[in-house]
Amino acid sequence: MEESIRCARSVHARPSLRRWVTALSTALVFSAAAGTTLAQAWEPTRTVEFIVPAGTGGGADQMARFIQGIIQKNNLMKQSLIVVNKGGGAGAEGFLEVKNAKGDPHKIVITLSNLFTTGLSTGTFDWTEFTPVSMMALDQFVLWVNAKSPAKSATEFIEQARAAGGKMRMGGTGARQEDQIITVSIERAAKVKFTYIPFKGGGEVATQLVGGHVDSTVNNPIEAVAQWRAGGLRPLCVFDDERMPYTARVTDTMSWNDIPTCREAGVPTDYVMLRGIFMPGGVTPAQRDYFVGLMRRVRETPEWKRFIAEGAFNPTALEGDAFVKWLTRAKEEHRGLMKEAGWVTK
Amino acid sequence: MDELQSLLHGFAIALTWQNLMLMFLGIVLGVLIGVLPGLGGANGIAILLPLTFTMSPTSAIILLSCIYWGALFGGAITSILFNIPGEPWSVATTFDGHPMARQGRAGEALTAAFTGSFIGAFFAVVMITFLAPMVAQFALRFGPPEYFAVYLLAFCSFVGMGKGSPWKTIAAMMLGFALAAVGMDTVTGQLRMTFGSTELMRGFDFLVAVIGLFGIGEILLTMEEGLEFKGRSAKIDARVVWSTWKQLPRFWATSIRGVLIGCWMGVTPGGATPASFMSYGVARQMSKNGHNFGKGEMEGVVAPEVAAHAAGTSALLPMLALGIPGSPTAAVLLGGLLIWGLQPGPLLFVEQKDFVWGLIASMYLGNIVGLIVVLTTVPLFAAILRIPFSIIAPVIIVVCAIGAYTVNNAMLDVWLMMLFGVAGYVFKKLDYPMAPMVLALVLGDRAEDSFRQAMLMSQGSLSILWQNWLVGSISALAIALLLWPFLAPLRARFKARPGAA
Numbered sequence A: 001m002e003e004s005i006r007c008a009r010s011v012h013a014r015p016s017l018r019r020w021v022t023a024l025s026t027a028l029v030f031s032a033a034a035g036t037t038l039a040q041a042w043e044p045t046r047t048v049e050f051i052v053p054a055g056t057g058g059g060a061d062q063m064a065r066f067i068q069g070i071i072q073k074n075n076l077m078k079q080s081l082i083v084v085n086k087g088g089g090a091g092a093e094g095f096l097e098v099k100n101a102k103g104d105p106h107k108i109v110i111t112l113s114n115l116f117t118t119g120l121s122t123g124t125f126d127w128t129e130f131t132p133v134s135m136m137a138l139d140q141f142v143l144w145v146n147a148k149s150p151a152k153s154a155t156e157f158i159e160q161a162r163a164a165g166g167k168m169r170m171g172g173t174g175a176r177q178e179d180q181i182i183t184v185s186i187e188r189a190a191k192v193k194f195t196y197i198p199f200k201g202g203g204e205v206a207t208q209l210v211g212g213h214v215d216s217t218v219n220n221p222i223e224a225v226a227q228w229r230a231g232g233l234r235p236l237c238v239f240d241d242e243r244m245p246y247t248a249r250v251t252d253t254m255s256w257n258d259i260p261t262c263r264e265a266g267v268p269t270d271y272v273m274l275r276g277i278f279m280p281g282g283v284t285p286a287q288r289d290y291f292v293g294l295m296r297r298v299r300e301t302p303e304w305k306r307f308i309a310e311g312a313f314n315p316t317a318l319e320g321d322a323f324v325k326w327l328t329r330a331k332e333e334h335r336g337l338m339k340e341a342g343w344v345t346k
Numbered sequence B: 001m002d003e004l005q006s007l008l009h010g011f012a013i014a015l016t017w018q019n020l021m022l023m024f025l026g027i028v029l030g031v032l033i034g035v036l037p038g039l040g041g042a043n044g045i046a047i048l049l050p051l052t053f054t055m056s057p058t059s060a061i062i063l064l065s066c067i068y069w070g071a072l073f074g075g076a077i078t079s080i081l082f083n084i085p086g087e088p089w090s091v092a093t094t095f096d097g098h099p100m101a102r103q104g105r106a107g108e109a110l111t112a113a114f115t116g117s118f119i120g121a122f123f124a125v126v127m128i129t130f131l132a133p134m135v136a137q138f139a140l141r142f143g144p145p146e147y148f149a150v151y152l153l154a155f156c157s158f159v160g161m162g163k164g165s166p167w168k169t170i171a172a173m174m175l176g177f178a179l180a181a182v183g184m185d186t187v188t189g190q191l192r193m194t195f196g197s198t199e200l201m202r203g204f205d206f207l208v209a210v211i212g213l214f215g216i217g218e219i220l221l222t223m224e225e226g227l228e229f230k231g232r233s234a235k236i237d238a239r240v241v242w243s244t245w246k247q248l249p250r251f252w253a254t255s256i257r258g259v260l261i262g263c264w265m266g267v268t269p270g271g272a273t274p275a276s277f278m279s280y281g282v283a284r285q286m287s288k289n290g291h292n293f294g295k296g297e298m299e300g301v302v303a304p305e306v307a308a309h310a311a312g313t314s315a316l317l318p319m320l321a322l323g324i325p326g327s328p329t330a331a332v333l334l335g336g337l338l339i340w341g342l343q344p345g346p347l348l349f350v351e352q353k354d355f356v357w358g359l360i361a362s363m364y365l366g367n368i369v370g371l372i373v374v375l376t377t378v379p380l381f382a383a384i385l386r387i388p389f390s391i392i393a394p395v396i397i398v399v400c401a402i403g404a405y406t407v408n409n410a411m412l413d414v415w416l417m418m419l420f421g422v423a424g425y426v427f428k429k430l431d432y433p434m435a436p437m438v439l440a441l442v443l444g445d446r447a448e449d450s451f452r453q454a455m456l457m458s459q460g461s462l463s464i465l466w467q468n469w470l471v472g473s474i475s476a477l478a479i480a481l482l483l484w485p486f487l488a489p490l491r492a493r494f495k496a497r498p499g500a501a
Helices: A002-027 A033-040 A059-073 A092-100 A114-122 A154-164 A178-190 A202-210 A221-229 A285-300 A302-310 A320-340 B002-014 B017-035 B041-054 B057-082 B088-102 B106-140 B144-157 B166-180 B206-225 B240-267 B272-286 B299-314 B316-322 B328-339 B353-386 B389-408 B411-430 B435-457 B462-466 B469-500
Strands: A048-052 A081-085 A107-111 A130-139 A142-146 A169-173 A195-199 A233-238 A273-280
Touching (some): A059 A107, A059 A285, A059 B041, A130 A285, A130 A320, A142 A154, A142 A202, A195 B435, A221 A233, A273 A320, B057 B088, B057 B299, B057 B328, B106 B240, B206 B389, B206 B435, B240 B316, B389 B411, B462 B469
Parallel strands (some): A048 A107
16 A cells, blocks of 8 residues: 555656756756756657567566556656567577667666576677666576475485486476576586476476476476466475565465575575666666666556565565676676586687 | 356356457457458557556456457458468468459458358367366377477378479478578577578568568569459459358368367467468368369368367467467467466466456357457458559558568568568469478477477487377377378278279
């Protein structure tokens, strides 16, 4: 309730603030200060393109369209926002478009791990060529097995995989991307081998596991929650350094919080996926700040909070230097992991 | 009869004035989206999705699903009139639909297509109503080897398509496979045949190829033949609907096969496009009039349309019951469900009864509304062919260009469309069949992915294609269909022998 009031107020506050700024800048029109005042009040002057470097219907696409819906429903932006999918070449198509739109403030892009993975494997772009706006959330990964599987814990699962000698099938989305990175990390941490089978989408992977065509997956919570609740899947551990904070029951007996971390379950691996917003390089600080503020208002809406809780996201949101620091570290981690797996040489 | 009771309850929810208005609006929008090539149902729904966030989930899904029905209906219109498939699943409709239009039977072809669509959708909804949980369980049995077997079946059922030299058929199919391989490879994550071009990373879009090959190619041919539509002398008769309906009951067997193929392909996410090709191919081989297919046989319009619509409708079932989308459009709807606060999956039928049964009831109503809307437009659309070619041809080219652009918002696609147009013209002139190439382009990479996934699973052993009764019987059926042209004469001889003895 409190949130909706705050949100309503911010909508009303904006036009009067703008009027105030206009009045002030008119008053100071001959003074040197006018330039900076105007620059601080930058706003989009035409339709903003929201690029999704992935196909329609996936996790990034859902989040982008959800943000678009929140902005529209709560009137957070005067100009309209359109979502454009550019998923070719594991997202390279979308990222290269943003890279080539240097200085264009009417373009934003939502990223997933392919910001690092595709960038590293194709060598065509790097996150430092974009302007970081904000981290919206981190997506979790959970180790899932079929509910009929004999493995009740991550430790038992690893023993089973070791006994199978590399024949256990791990299903995942795409090749040389987050799911396979996690698979390789488990292999290294626990000294086992899996047969990794790449599929096109996360929903398909979860269904393949329910149908028993693969033995395990590392689906995001939102991709697998429906099957978990219906009793088709069993979560073994979450790949994060602490448990998920959501204590509301999801099934009859368990909440997200009841899933142990893989570290405490004896498989020392963690991995989270960035859900962040970037702009092209070369935009002005005022232009960047506009979108930082916009995304902050999006995160304050009750709709966003519900979305984050239902998808069991890690609700960490970062801006500015903290975000840049996180990105620098994450890129190095990806480079390390991909190098160990032999996918990149640099 | 719990289902009947729930269904009646659903009708009570769906039958409000507001929802009926939304249905009408959705169908009209959908038909327009279907008519514009390139702007597919998935894009249309994705664009309109944010508008629905303020509606109740039931009203929202009624609006969006009606856009989907409308697009399914509308795809047939341009296929028949101008040989331009508005949607991927109406490619097979052009094979006989356009020749019919050239003979001045556009009205009949449109009526047959719309009615076929309605029949397909109706039976698929009946299946969803009564068999949902069972069918959803069946869909779970499909892993990579099963998918590959299904795609193999689609190729095999279509192999007899090329009437000319089998070498030309194979050459066209191989070209399709090569084009399908361009872009990112799912299994290794590496780029293939992009030659460093960013634009080629997304691969060749099937729709762009089809708009060019069929639409632009056809216009080039017409230009050569005298700048005039063949079908323009057509009589426009308001009773064309009735006279066509009188002929339709003859195609009951084709319709049943179409419904079965469609429901099956829709539930196991094969989708409407392979379903329409498969149904056409099977009808061509099984029908008495098979030899006339491609020359304007009404059965050749009914077969793909029944299957496409049955598949498009039943594709919603795995989305609702399992949370997996059976088609790109269903994938976008799935995103919508999450945003409206509903969790698709096995429990949706238990927890959200009003929503599920309201939706199912709206499927019945939406398709009836859709049939009425599109049938009243038949004389109108058929009349378009009377517009002089010199006026309509530039309009068609512009619409095609816009369509090709919208697929990926890329200018390169417009040039590719032109290129495919020239290729389509050359294909026709040299008598190379286009259908095998199109089929390979649309199913090639999916077939390749599932084959390689299956090979990873079996550590490289082909025996995985016979590992259980399901995949084994599909594989066997595929091979039987492949050999059908050779088996048919044998069977005839076998039949003749007892008579002679």
